[in-house]
Amino acid sequence: SSYKMPSQYFQYKGINFSPPSYTPESLNFAENEFQVLDDDVYNVTYPKSGTSWMLEILSLIRNNGDPTWARTVPNWLRCPWYETVEGQEQMKDVEPPRAICSHLPHQLFAKSFFSSKAKIIYTLRNPKDVMVSLFYFSKILCLYQDSGTFEEYLEIFLKGEVPYGSWFDHVKGWMKMKGQSNFFYITYEELLKDLRGSVVRICKFLGRDLDDTAIDSVVENSTFKALKENTMSNYSLLPTSFMDQTKGSFYRKGVSGDWKNHFTVAQSEHFDRVYQEKMKDCDIKFFWEI
Ligand code: A3P
Secondary structure, three states: OOOOOOOOOEEEOOEEEOOOOOOHHHHHHHHHHOOOOOOOEEEEEOOOOOHHHHHHHHHHHHOOOOOHHHHHOOHHHHOOEOOOHHHHHHHHHOOOOOEEEEOOOHHHOOHHHHHOOOEEEEEEOOHHHHHHHHHHHOOOEOOOOOOOOHHHHHHHHHHOOOEOOOHHHHHHHHHOOOOOOOEEEEEHHHHHHOHHHHHHHHHHHHOOOOOHHHHHHHHHOOOHHHHHHOOOOOOOOOOOOOEOOOOOOOOOOOOOOHHHHOOOHHHHHHHHHHHHHHOOOOOOOOOOOO
């Protein structure tokens, strides 16, 4: 059938999560028991903000630009999701220094992080493009409830009735760490505008000294095309019952400003009003298109 099986979210401390990859136990473990190591690097994002892109950049930097690892090991094993049931199993085989993915909001993040020297890279993307990307992704990922029509989904997104909760709360929560030495943030739009310059900044934050050839290789192997073609990064190894890419690609468009093809003027103005209200105390600036 062309309809996805409905997924029933449960709430953990007021935030929606999707079984069976997330359980109250896996989230409690992630929050309260998981042991952060000082040389861990966390790739933290709200969904659809460039997680897989940053994951690939980190995989390549780890190996001085050598793409072998990124081309031979699925990305979810290179950089597991520490809050999921599967990820917590996969974590056991990861050798330090670890790179770890998370979509958790700041208030649910591993408590042991906050007394560690581990680092966080937080990637954000303009929320209109996030919503468009999530709208399509919700039609192919079994864990997410179908997004229905764009009009319906707009309200659901603005209310934060999606997995991991409100985009606004996620961004405001994490951006409280701005200025701390183990916190680095970058936007999807900056990556898109200047991938090489972004990679150089990321290396600097990580204290990694890569030569120009290595940097070039990181860049070449983390373009949209490279990721879309890399079997270990394009999720084609997942069963269609989990992610059905016959209904749309994970690497869908990879551009900034696609929201203009989806929002009506009225919807965009409505979004802007909610944005202004919710983000008034947060001075983060986005490129809304590039
Ligand atoms: P679109 O749906 O707008 O194409 P995440 O990894 O957080 O789920 O984010 C997925 C989004 O990032 C998708 O956006 C995907 O195409 C985009 N993306 C991933 N790698 C990219 C790259 N190298 N360049 C540009 N966009 C990329």
